[in-house]
Every structure is written in structure tokens, then in C-alpha cells.
Amino acid sequence: MKPSTPTHQTWKPGTLLYPVPVVLVGCGARDEKPNLITVAWAGIVCSDPPMLSVSIRPERHSHGIISRTRAFTVNQVTRDLVRAADWCGVKSGRLVDKFREMGLTPVRASRVDAPLVAQSPMQLECRVEAIHRLGTHDLFLAEILAVNVDERHIDRHSGALRFPGTQPVCFGHGAYYALGECLGTFGHSVRKAKGPPGPRRPIPPGRGRPEAAP
Numbered sequence: 740m741k742p743s744t745p746t747h748q749t750w751k752p753g754t755l756l757y758p759v760p761v762v763l764v765g766c767g768a769r770d771e772k773p774n775l776i777t778v779a780w781a782g783i784v785c786s787d788p789p790m791l792s793v794s795i796r797p798e799r800h801s802h803g804i805i806s807r808t809r810a811f812t813v814n815q816v817t818r819d820l821v822r823a824a825d826w827c828g829v830k831s832g833r834l835v836d837k838f839r840e841m842g843l844t845p846v847r848a849s850r851v852d853a854p855l856v857a858q859s860p861m862q863l864e865c866r867v868e869a870i871h872r873l874g875t876h877d878l879f880l881a882e883i884l885a886v887n888v889d890e891r892h893i894d895r896h897s898g899a900l901r902f903p904g905t906q907p908v909c910f911g912h913g914a915y916y917a918l919g920e921c922l923g924t925f926g927h928s929v930r931k932a933k934g935p936p937g938p939r940r941p942i943p944p945g946r947g948r949p950e951a952a953p
């Protein structure tokens with residue numbers, strides 16, 4: 740093995756792992772004003788039980804709400820929701836009603852005490868299992884108790900989710916990007932070639948998770 744990569748500079752440690760998801764996290768108990776916080780430090784951490792984490796700074800208004808209710812929703816950001824996501828990421832719910840200002844519709848989640856964003860095509864309902872203090876951010880580790888998918892993105896014949904149709908957006912190095920081309924499906928590197936890689940085989944609803952989940 741070579742001692743170093745001569746073509747690469749070594750920088751100081753940082754969060755340079757891109758792209759990452761960008762999501763609208765909904766919070767607020769049924770008797771209080773619903774709030775949204777834009778979060779990029781989010782990710783799936785376990786397949787079964789389905790779990791994810793979001794990292795939130797203690798000074799955020801949403802941090803206090805989620806610590807108290809131990810519930811939040813994760814709403815996929817689409818092309819249509821990018822402006823709202825950016826705005827919700829620079830304004831605090833202490834001062835504004837983000838749902839109202841952005842023309843978003845809050846809907847009560849079925850399994851947790853938190854609001855969903857009706858306009859988002861994929862919504863996850865999450866119950867906080869643990870809160871870990873990391874440094875600048877606290878990590879909220881949560882179980883996904885329900886998943887809601889807009890029927891317009893479900894194939895009427897196969898009942899499968901049409902993932903690209905949801906127009907998901909990701910975040911990288913300070914900018915938002917639309918997700919583009921499918922370059923291959925899980926395991927294509929070891930599968931016998933049958934022509935160019937096509938889009939991922941759709942996942943029928945109720946299956947829970949892809950057949951080749953990591």
C-alpha cells in the first residue's frame with residue numbers, strides 16, 4: 740500500500756460527507772403550535788426495528804419541543820418544497836408560524852404526537868428512544884412507527900413506490916441538489932449482465948423494506 744495519496748490534500752477534520760438528506764422535521768404536541776426544523780444531519784441507522792437519527796443543536800426551539808414530546812416526523816423534501824425547507828432552516832418557530840408562512844398544511848400523525856407536512860410525499864412518524872449529547876448537536880435516536888406515502892407516487896397496477904417520481908432533494912456542501920439518474924440497482928456489480936442497469940425494481944407496499952436492505 741502507498742504511504743499517502745500524492746494527488747490529495749489532507750484537511751482538518753470536518754463534516755465533509757456529501758450528499759446528505761435534507762428533511763423537514765415536524766414537532767409540537769396537539770395542543771401547541773406545530774413547528775418545523777430543517778435538518779441535514781439525519782439518517783437511517785437500523786433496518787429492523789426501523790430507526791433513524793436526527794442531530795439538533797440544543798439552542799433550537801425544536802430541540803426543547805422534541806425533548807419534551809419525544810416525538811417528531813420526518814418529511815421528505817422535494818423540488819417543490821426546497822424554498823420552504825430553506826426558509827424553515829433560517830427562521831425560528833419561537834418567532835414565526837412556519838407552516839402558515841410557507842403555506843404548508845399540518846396534519847396530525849397517526850402514531851406519534853407531532854405534525855406531518857401534507858405536501859410532502861413521504862413522511863415518517865418517529866418516537867424518540869434516546870438522546871445523546873455529542874458536542875454542538877444532540878443526537879435523537881428514534882424508532883420509525885409509521886410511514887405515509889402519497890398515493891400519487893404509488894403505481895396503480897403493481898402497488899409499488901415510484902421513487903424518482905417523488906423528486907427527492909439532497910444537500911451537499913451548502914447547496915441543494917435534485918437527485919438524478921439511477922446508475923444501477925443493489926447488487927448489480929455481482930449480477931450476470933443482462934444489458935444496461937435499469938431503475939430499481941419497485942418495492943410493493945406492505946413489504947416493509949427493500950429485499951436487499953443493508
Ligand SMILES: Cc1cc2nc3c(=O)[nH]c(=O)nc-3n(C[C@H](O)[C@H](O)[C@H](O)COP(=O)(O)O)c2cc1C
Nearest residue numbers: 777778779780795796799800801828829830831832
Ligand atoms: C439545509 C439546512 C440544514 C440544517 N440542518 C440542521 C441540522 O442538522 N441540525 C440543526 O440543529 N439545525 C440545522 N439547520 C438549522 C435549523 O434548521 C435552523 O436553525 C432553524 O431555524 C431552527 O428552527 P427552530 O428554532 O424553530 O427549531 C439546518 C438549516 C438548513 C437551511
